[in-house]
Amino acid sequence: MTDEPKDVQGAADERAELGDSEIVEARQLAEEAVEETVLPDESALAGLTGTPGIAKPDPILVADGVSRAFGGLKAVDVGHLEVQRGTITSLIGPNGAGKTTLFNVLTGFDRADSGTWSFDGRPAAGLAAHKMARRGMVRTFQLTKALTRLTVLENMKLAAVGQRGENFFNALVPPLWRPQEGGLEKRALELLDRFKLAHMRDSFAGELSGGQRKLLEMARALMVGPSMVMLDEPMAGVNPALTQSLLGHVRALRDEGMTVLFVEHDMDVVMGISDWVVCMAQGQVIAEGPPEQIRSNRTVIDAYLGTRYDEPGAKE
Numbered sequence: 579m580t581d582e583p584k585d586v587q588g589a590a591d592e593r594a595e596l597g598d599s600e601i602v603e604a605r606q607l608a609e610e611a612v613e614e615t616v617l618p619d620e621s622a623l624a625g626l627t628g629t630p631g632i633a634k635p636d637p638i639l640v641a642d643g644v645s646r647a648f649g650g651l652k653a654v655d656v657g658h659l660e661v662q663r664g665t666i667t668s669l670i671g672p673n674g675a676g677k678t679t680l681f682n683v684l685t686g687f688d689r690a691d692s693g694t695w696s697f698d699g700r701p702a703a704g705l706a707a708h709k710m711a712r713r714g715m716v717r718t719f720q721l722t723k724a725l726t727r728l729t730v731l732e733n734m735k736l737a738a739v740g741q742r743g744e745n746f747f748n749a750l751v752p753p754l755w756r757p758q759e760g761g762l763e764k765r766a767l768e769l770l771d772r773f774k775l776a777h778m779r780d781s782f783a784g785e786l787s788g789g790q791r792k793l794l795e796m797a798r799a800l801m802v803g804p805s806m807v808m809l810d811e812p813m814a815g816v817n818p819a820l821t822q823s824l825l826g827h828v829r830a831l832r833d834e835g836m837t838v839l840f841v842e843h844d845m846d847v848v849m850g851i852s853d854w855v856v857c858m859a860q861g862q863v864i865a866e867g868p869p870e871q872i873r874s875n876r877t878v879i880d881a882y883l884g885t886r887y888d889e890p891g892a893k894e
């Protein structure tokens with residue numbers, strides 16, 4: 579036995595069964611595949627180190643001096659942040675770090691006290707949520723009580739005109755969506771199919787299981803054909819099997835070219851799925867970098883991970 583890893587040994591065994599010409603052909607195919615493959619954008623981040631605010635090669639979102647206070651408390655106070663296009667970027671940090679507030683401000687659901695930001699190269703500060711959505715930046719929402727009393731399909735249609743706050747009655751302003759209803763319905767059904775909810779189209783959203791609700795939340799966000807999706811704890815309280823399926827959907831978004839910004843607490847999930855990780859604490863970005871760097875970053879361990887991740891076997 580050599581001490582080659584198993585899969586390499588496996589490949590060697592396979593090679594032994596192939597004729598020379600087949601090997602030449604396979605090599606050629608492999609080389610062509612490499613040439614044709616558009617490298618995932620996260621490769622553009624290779625070699626970047628984790629200084630907070632570091633510039634990215636092709637950022638879709640650039641924020642400067644964004645702050646939001648509640649009373650005397652500065653919930654968000656971000657100096658500079660860039661999110662690389664086409665990546666899954668995770669936002670981590672302790673409860674109360676300001677992650678959700680930052681999402682709300684950037685997507686136009688809350689106002690900033692100060693700061694500017696641009697999305698896809700155009701200034702976006704102060705734009706209302708539905709305008710941000712039209713530009714291609716959306717966030718997911720937990721189904722509100724009102725939405726649970728609508729059918730799954732109605733939820734999808736509303737989401738297309740929605741991102742007007744989760745105000746159910748606002749979103750019902752009919753002229754906004756009736757003219758395109760046919761197209762909307764088609765898109766809604768395609769998405770429901772993709773998220774394995776097509777059979778539930780006429781059920782009330784309130785009848786969905788916890789996991790199906792999460793799928794519907796993600797599907798709703800895609801109704802506007804976004805280029806960037808902000809997911810705030812999309813798998814909170816979901817069982818492990820469904821977590822895997824949700825993660826598959828998140829990866830698929832990235833693989834289709836979308837940018838995903840993702841708040842998540844489970845560090846195994848974060849480490850497994852992220853191209854880049856941003857850590858916030860007390861409103862500020864305290865560190866960012868590739869997952870493997872963040873996991874061993876002293877500042878991140880002190881502020882957030884504590885002993886949960888840096889000691890073998892230690893978990894939340």
Ligand SMILES: Nc1ncnc2c1ncn2[C@@H]1O[C@H](COP(=O)(O)OP(=O)(O)O)[C@@H](O)[C@H]1O
Binds near residue numbers: 648671673674676
């Ligand atoms: N609407 C609000 N009114 C008052 N305080 C708020 C409001 N929203 C958030 N906060 C406070 O702002 C801080 C950041 O909260 P949040 O953005 O929800 O953090 P995270 O999502 O990282 O857990 C917390 O101290 C929270 O209590």
Ligand SMILES: [Mg+2]
Binds near residue numbers: 677678679810
């Ligand atoms: Mg939050």
